[in-house]
Amino acid sequence: MDEEKTSPLQVQLHLLLDRRKQQSRLRSLKASPEGSIDFSSNDFLSLSSSPIVKAIFLDELQNIPRLSSTGSRLLDGNSSYAENLERDIAKFHNSPAGLLTNSGFDANVGIFSCLPQPGDIVIYDELIHASVHDGIKASRAGASIPFAHNSVLHLKSVLEAIVSKSSASVPFNLFIAVESVYSMDGDLAPLIEIVQLIEALFPDKNAHLIVDEAHATGLYGEKGRGRVCDLGLENKVFVRLHTFGKALACNGAIILCTPLTRQYLINYARPLIYTTFMSFPALAAIKAVYTFMAQGRTEQLAKELTSLITLLYSNLRALRDKYSASNSTQNLLRTPSECPKSPIISLLTSDPRGLAQYCQRAGFVVRAIVAPTVPEGFERVRVCLHAANTSAQAEKFVQILQTWIEQESHKSQKLSEVVGARL
Numbered sequence: 001m002d003e004e005k006t007s008p009l010q011v012q013l014h015l016l017l018d019r020r021k022q023q024s025r026l027r028s029l030k031a032s033p034e035g036s037i038d039f040s041s042n043d044f045l046s047l048s049s050s051p052i053v054k055a056i057f058l059d060e061l062q063n064i065p066r067l068s069s070t071g072s073r074l075l076d077g078n079s080s081y082a083e084n085l086e087r088d089i090a091k092f093h094n095s096p097a098g099l100l101t102n103s104g105f106d107a108n109v110g111i112f113s114c115l116p117q118p119g120d121i122v123i124y125d126e127l128i129h130a131s132v133h134d135g136i137k138a139s140r141a142g143a144s145i146p147f148a149h150n151s152v153l154h155l156k157s158v159l160e161a162i163v164s165k166s167s168a169s170v171p172f173n174l175f176i177a178v179e180s181v182y183s184m185d186g187d188l189a190p191l192i193e194i195v196q197l198i199e200a201l202f203p204d205k206n207a208h209l210i211v212d213e214a215h216a217t218g219l220y221g222e223k224g225r226g227r228v229c230d231l232g233l234e235n236k237v238f239v240r241l242h243t244f245g246k247a248l249a250c251n252g253a254i255i256l257c258t259p260l261t262r263q264y265l266i267n268y269a270r271p272l273i274y275t276t277f278m279s280f281p282a283l284a285a286i287k288a289v290y291t292f293m294a295q296g297r298t299e300q301l302a303k304e305l306t307s308l309i310t311l312l313y314s315n316l317r318a319l320r321d322k323y324s325a326s327n328s329t330q331n332l333l334r335t336p337s338e339c340p341k342s343p344i345i346s347l348l349t350s351d352p353r354g355l356a357q358y359c360q361r362a363g364f365v366v367r368a369i370v371a372p373t374v375p376e377g378f379e380r381v382r383v384c385l386h387a388a389n390t391s392a393q394a395e396k397f398v399q400i401l402q403t404w405i406e407q408e409s410h411k412s413q414k415l416s417e418v419v420g421a422r423l
Ligand SMILES: Cc1ncc(COP(=O)(O)O)c(C=O)c1O
Pocket: 102, 103, 104, 105, 106, 108, 129, 131, 179, 183, 212, 214, 215, 243, 244, 245, 251, 252, 253
């Protein structure tokens, strides 16, 4: 519309979007073509297409009292159905209490915006999820300090600096935010070392560890209880977050905490208060997946996934060995130097978009991840494996990477010949 084009806001919006386009950073919504092979989504256990989970869900739908929750949980949106589910999930994860939220994003914004009291300090891993940053921004914390990704040594120096500056007459609370599995690198937080460090430096118990288990839920620990349970750290972690949108193939999340913290969040966490609570079919889906997990049925899927990770890694290693002598191909594609501990595998590349498009044309859904989502120089194609992916798919994928490397190095060889001839 002409009128829109002339409005100052429209001009600004166009300018900002054009700038992103020029920087090759314009985001857009894409749907994957039907029939393509999923090497990208967070449906790690392939539960979103499990006929067994679907059957449990359809059965469970008979038990829901109505469709909509009809309001905020503080008004008419609460129900004994939600309260029982919440209690059962908290028990499954060995937590004294839990609070269901519409999403992990809402949960993190709620936790970090309202738990820090005026003057408190939040320390976070530099790769922490965007929702934690948004929560901190909205909080009354006096300071927020990043530490180098997964570096216990750097965390120690940050914490020691705080201890040395603090005075007994001005009490404060400290919150330390980490993810148990990181979404971009798929690496695991050294939770035991972090807990030991906190206990050694803060014997007065004013430091509180908050662990986001978004990418660990369903995959780690007995029956998929998560890494905190796997390591027996339930009593050492102040708040845990399990999201249902990844391996559990649902929506929503649960904050695991003490009954006191739960009551505080119910009273102060705005993203939980001022929103319509999840619908009953959404709750029934969560219940179905937890029933499936509690029966131990995800364990075989998690094992199959681990075998697939090992297979893909050994094929990637063979590819790396083949090209290890060539510097130019190393720049084109850098594969993990050790076997990944999660289904998230990063293929660092100087041309993430080119590689992602090449794989997509060959029928594999993978995504290019570029700055600012990851730091400059760490652009990549992010691969996520799933329990339902096959060995043949993993092998074919590595063959596609090899053809791409050869095609690209051929191109750059030709280019250097042309440039050489001109000089
Ligand atoms: C580590 C982490 N925390 C929280 C979230 C947000 O969870 P949800 O998708 O349920 O909003 C995500 C999702 O991207 C995540 O990766």
